[in-house]
Amino acid sequence: MLEFGKVQVLKRRFGLLSMISFTCILTCTWESMLCVFIQGFQNGGPAGLIIGFLWSWLGTMCIAASIGEMASMMPLSGGQYFWVYFIAPPKFRNFLSYVTGWINVLGWQAGTASQAFLAGGLIQGMLVLNYPNTYIFQKWHGTLLLYGVILVTLVINTYLASWLPKIEGLMFILHILGFFGILIPLTYLGPHGSVKDVFQTFANYGEWPNQPISFFVGISTSVYAFLGADSAAHLAEEIEGASTIVPWSMVGAIFVNGILGFAMLCAVLFCLGDIETVFTSPLTDAGFPFIQIFYTAVEARGGATIMTALVCSLMFFGTAACFTTASRMLWAFARDNGVPCSKTLAKVDPRTALPLWSITVSTIIPVCLALLNLGSTQAFNAVVSLTLAGMFISYLISIALMVNRRLRPEVEAKQLRWGPWRMGRWFGLVVNVIAMVYITVAVLFSFFPSTPKGINAESMNWSPVVFVAVVLFGVVYYFVRGNRFYKGPVVETNDEVEAAEGVKRIQA
Incomplete structure (x- = not known):
């Protein structure tokens, strides 16, 4: 960290x-595939889901390898925006x-x-499932339950950090x-x-003009089920041996989860049962047809409830982990x-060694995004799109700049200081290009x-509007005020560096 002018202020709690x-x-x-497979089933069908999952698995492995290489070079919590600063042309x-930092902050907040x-x-x-005759499904109930989830994850990330x-x-067990x-x-x-x-049945229940678009x-x-591969990079300053552990954590997690996710997807598709029963179930109206599939399989509400629970x-707990990453990303960018x-x-509480202000804001933003659920039937899809766009565009900028460096060997040799986790020039180039296409x-x-x-104000996917609005706000803020303060990653003063080294000697 001192090599990049940063002082260690967070506790290193994580190992491989x-x-x-x-x-x-x-x-x-595998859990996410259960929760969201219905959209892929409606647009693509079973065969479309299988192909889409395998393509997403490959694409995400390439993303993890690409950003893992950069994380090995510069293992800091800022992640993409930090890497971009050091590999981009000086003029830009x-x-x-x-821009990379701004949209990545958006992606992680939406991800939570x-x-x-x-x-x-x-x-x-x-x-x-358990009260089919007495419980009336209401969207605002879901919003309140979301608030409860956020509140408990806040407790986990503060008192139980x-x-x-x-x-x-x-x-994980x-x-x-x-x-x-x-x-x-x-x-x-x-x-x-x-x-x-x-494996041979495609579907186009969304009524798109042709099957490829569907x-x-x-x-x-499937893309959503793999989101968050860069989470390890944003906790780099809380990991022992981060330059090696961060890339292996990302690649290893995607490999393991890909195997589990594919097996679960195949199981659900083979055990789907009567499609009409699934699609007309009140559980599908609630957004979770897999609960109906569980109920059909075990023929007992208690058994289906245990599986769903x-x-x-x-x-x-995935939300709690996402919350942790979102707060660290915001803290790093604020720093x-x-x-x-x-x-x-950017303040870190000296008693807990936690960025409590960033944690607080990372509570407020998801609470505000949840209000979309009150006015739109596509609220979840909109938030997913924001998550995907925010994370993926930050990956794209980083990887594209790395490709530019790989294609200019004279610059690569002189200016890039590789970490212990490196793919090599040509293999790395192939992996980078696949990731960019994906x-x-x-x-x-x-x-x-x-x-x-039948698109209207309620059923429209509002994510492009929200995404463009947030990015425009960030760009305008940069040119009006931000460029006077943001000059790239801040280099800490010598006094702070010496103080940090002194603390390390004392702790040793």
Whole structure:
């Protein structure tokens, strides 16, 4: 850290196993596929979901490897905006770094809201399952449940912060055991479809002009299930041996979650049962048709509730991990004067060694985004699109600049200081290009509505409007005021560096 002019102020709590656990729980791939597979089923069908998942798995592995290489070079919590500053052409580095940081902050704040949507919504889904004749589904109930989820994650990230690595380690065990706890009864007790039904059946229930467009609209389902690969990079300053552990955590977590996610997706598609029953179920109206699939398989509300509660618990702790990453990303960007009120947001409480102001703001933003649920039937899709666009465009800028460096060997040799985790020039170039193609396609189609029919103010996907508005605000703020304060990553003073070294000697 001192090499990049930064003082160690956060406690290094994480090792390799706890960081892989953290990243696996945050991405929650098999759990997320259960929660959101319906959009991919409507736009693409079973075969579209299978192909989309495999493509998303490959694309995310390439993203993880690409940003893992940069994280190995510069293991700091700022992540993408920090890397961009050091690899961008000097003329554009300040602006590109600022834009990258701004949209990445947006992506992670929206990511917290999206996972809280699912965790709170699953509680509502269990109410629909167990009280079909008395409970009336209301969107505002889901919003209040989301607030409850955010409140508890706030407690975990403050009062229980020192226990977070252990908590995520325990949740990783539940992540693995819970996978088998759901997969085995589902496949053993549930109805079984044919190989043709799963691997050769496409669908276009969204009524798009043709099947390819329908497929690409539905691919956002699988893309979402892998979001958050860079979470380890934003906790780099809380990891021992970050230059090695961060890239291996990202790649390892995506590899493990990809295997589990693909197996769970196949199980759900083979055990789908009667499609008409699934689509007309009140549980599908509540947003979670997989609960109906569980109920059809085990034929008992209690059994289906236990299986759903397991998914809900894991999504809840995934929200807590996402909350942690979002607050650290905001804190890092504020430390470098990238947001309004930076001095306040960059403060670290000396007693807890936590950025409490950034944690507070990371509570308020998802709470505000949750209000979309009150006025739009596509609120969750809009928040997912914001998450995807914010994270992916920050990846795209970083990776594109790295490709530029790889294609200019004279610059690469003189100016890039590689870390211990390196892909090599030509293999790295192939991986970078695949990642860029994947990102471009994913972002473009994430802004599409689920169907082109009957679009109105309530059913419209408002994410492009919100995304453009936030980015424009950031750009205007930069040219009006921000460029006077944001000059790239701030280099700490010599006194602060010496003080930090003194603290390390004392602790030793």
